[in-house]
Amino acid sequence: MSVKCINCPLRKSDLFHKMSSETLEFMQRFKVGEMEVEPGTPLLSEGSNAPQLYTALSGMGLRYKLLENGSRQVISFVFPGDFLGLQAGVMKEMTHSVEATTAMKLCVFDRKELWSLFRTIPDRGFDLAWLAATEERFLGEALTSVGQKSALERMSWALARIFRRLKATTPAAGDLVRLPYRQQDLADALGLSLVHTNKTLAKLRERQLATWSDGKLSVPNLARLEELALIENPELPTRPLM
Amino acid sequence: MSVKCINCPLRKSDLFHKMSSETLEFMQRFKVGEMEVEPGTPLLSEGSNAPQLYTALSGMGLRYKLLENGSRQVISFVFPGDFLGLQAGVMKEMTHSVEATTAMKLCVFDRKELWSLFRTIPDRGFDLAWLAATEERFLGEALTSVGQKSALERMSWALARIFRRLKATTPAAGDLVRLPYRQQDLADALGLSLVHTNKTLAKLRERQLATWSDGKLSVPNLARLEELALIENPELPTRPLM
DNA sequence: CGGGGAATTGACGCTGTTCAATACTGGTGG
DNA sequence: CCACCAGTATTGAACAGCGTCAATTCCCCG
Numbered sequence: 001m002s003v004k005c006i007n008c009p010l011r012k013s014d015l016f017h018k019m020s021s022e023t024l025e026f027m028q029r030f031k032v033g034e035m036e037v038e039p040g041t042p043l044l045s046e047g048s049n050a051p052q053l054y055t056a057l058s059g060m061g062l063r064y065k066l067l068e069n070g071s072r073q074v075i076s077f078v079f080p081g082d083f084l085g086l087q088a089g090v091m092k093e094m095t096h097s098v099e100a101t102t103a104m105k106l107c108v109f110d111r112k113e114l115w116s117l118f119r120t121i122p123d124r125g126f127d128l129a130w131l132a133a134t135e136e137r138f139l140g141e142a143l144t145s146v147g148q149k150s151a152l153e154r155m156s157w158a159l160a161r162i163f164r165r166l167k168a169t170t171p172a173a174g175d176l177v178r179l180p181y182r183q184q185d186l187a188d189a190l191g192l193s194l195v196h197t198n199k200t201l202a203k204l205r206e207r208q209l210a211t212w213s214d215g216k217l218s219v220p221n222l223a224r225l226e227e228l229a230l231i232e233n234p235e236l237p238t239r240p241l242m
Numbered sequence: 243m244s245v246k247c248i249n250c251p252l253r254k255s256d257l258f259h260k261m262s263s264e265t266l267e268f269m270q271r272f273k274v275g276e277m278e279v280e281p282g283t284p285l286l287s288e289g290s291n292a293p294q295l296y297t298a299l300s301g302m303g304l305r306y307k308l309l310e311n312g313s314r315q316v317i318s319f320v321f322p323g324d325f326l327g328l329q330a331g332v333m334k335e336m337t338h339s340v341e342a343t344t345a346m347k348l349c350v351f352d353r354k355e356l357w358s359l360f361r362t363i364p365d366r367g368f369d370l371a372w373l374a375a376t377e378e379r380f381l382g383e384a385l386t387s388v389g390q391k392s393a394l395e396r397m398s399w400a401l402a403r404i405f406r407r408l409k410a411t412t413p414a415a416g417d418l419v420r421l422p423y424r425q426q427d428l429a430d431a432l433g434l435s436l437v438h439t440n441k442t443l444a445k446l447r448e449r450q451l452a453t454w455s456d457g458k459l460s461v462p463n464l465a466r467l468e469e470l471a472l473i474e475n476p477e478l479p480t481r482p483l484m
Numbered sequence: 485c486g487g488g489g490a491a492t493t494g495a496c497g498c499t500g501t502t503c504a505a506t507a508c509t510g511g512t513g514g
Numbered sequence: 515c516c517a518c519c520a521g522t523a524t525t526g527a528a529c530a531g532c533g534t535c536a537a538t539t540c541c542c543c544g
Binding site for chain 2: 073075118191232
């Protein structure tokens with residue numbers, strides 16, 4: 001039994017723009033169904049031309065690129081409310097892969113309808129451009145972090161960004177959020193070795209800026225963490241929900 | 243005297259999609275004028291909400307972010323045909339700055355008309371989403387290069403990408419293209435120090451894979467350079483011209 | 485002729501990598 | 515019930531790629 005868009009639990013979060021009832025109706029028609037996947041399931045593959053687009057409803061995932069030499073760059077973490085497959089939607093193919101890290105529930109859309117979306121509801125077309133521009137924004141910041149910051153600063157940056165994002169859409173108890181990734185995932189996201197990632201996390205723990213163990217991240221003093229991370233604009237903008 | 247879109251010299255390049263005559267007419271109306279700037283002129287600033295959008299007609303520039311600690315990440319190089327200001331157009335503000343490196347000529351558009359573009363010419367709205375998705379694609383690749391590759395591989399990656407892009411839109415004599423940046427610019431793009439950038443360039447020169455001096459880049463064997471750069475998909479896709 | 489920006493080169497050291505050993509966990513099959 | 519195993523986290527030690535410091539050269543421009 002598929003959730004109706006009008007009852008979508010994500011809409012309760014202040015993170016997302018309010019949707020007009022017409023838009024809501026359109027999205028309901030655009031929506032093909034729902035999908036539940038196990039941890040480790042590939043959702044989209046680099047080079048493929050996926051026929052489907054998704055919005056993550058629950059669970060978490062990873063976007064990444066693989067190199068011939070075996071290394072992996074994690075492009076970003078996928079959280080509830082994120083839209084997946086935009087690249088396949090507007091270009092011919094994906095340039096990175098996406099997979100589920102935990103069990104996930106996803107809202108499924110038909111890629112073929114994307115064009116009608118631009119034609120019939122320009123607002124939504126604009127929203128898609130907005131989303132793509134936001135990805136660009138995020139990746140520019142990630143590139144800056146990996147290119148210019150020390151390991152400790154990078155790690156602080158990632159944990160601070162993740163913490164704010166998760167507090168906005170997942171149940172959080174005080175300064176604790178669930179973060180069910182492996183240290184290797186963070187390492188691949190930040191361009192660090194696994195060993196040094198571990199040691200850097202230990203430093204943040206000693207300094208009582210961030211503690212991440214057993215799948216739970218605790219940030220007792222977000223402002224100080226963001227300061228160390230050289231984050232200039234900590235608030236995350238509200239965004240459209242597809 | 244402003245160039246009419248229909249006579250735009252960039253349209254001759256195979257790099258860009260063909261434009262319908264209706265689209266061409268719309269763009270002509272969308273176009274406010276032209277701008278010529280000196281080397282070093284700031285075009286868009288991080289944090290600002292620029293009222294104008296640009297398409298680079300000639301000359302070259304830089305997109306970059308500055309950190310509090312004084313370091314600079316070059317996000318990408320700006321070449322003829324690139325569209326500038328999309329972020330300011332769809333979000334409230336720019337998240338990086340853009341400045342002219344050489345003298346540039348730019349086509350100027352009015353940001354306020356962007357919304358009417360989505361409404362009246364959905365094709366162009368789609369093209370904008372396409373452009374944003376392409377930026378995302380590029381930045382994902384840049385992040386992967388900076389995060390996972392050695393200095394030599396990164397440098398090869400940058401020079402190979404730049405070389406192909408420049409051959410597509412600027413006059414090139416054989417394996418020679420004009421590349422009027424400083425080594426510091428490349429260094430800031432790749433997350434390397436200036437000194438190591440210099441030494442890495444020397445290595446590429448010794449190996450006769452790429453020679454960049456006096457503002458001119460020569461790549462005698464592109465395939466080998468791209469192989470060293472771990473580039474999986476070397477051809478650059480054709481793209482919309484705004 | 486003087487000065488500032490850019491490129492080049494050598495010496496040295498630090499940040500982060502690689503190698504390796506240990507411990508802890510949950511899952512599996514005897 | 516327990517031995518076994520694979521995946522993950524942790525920690526120490528040695529090493530190296532790249533950064534920092536510094537000096538020199540070249541070139542353009544005033």
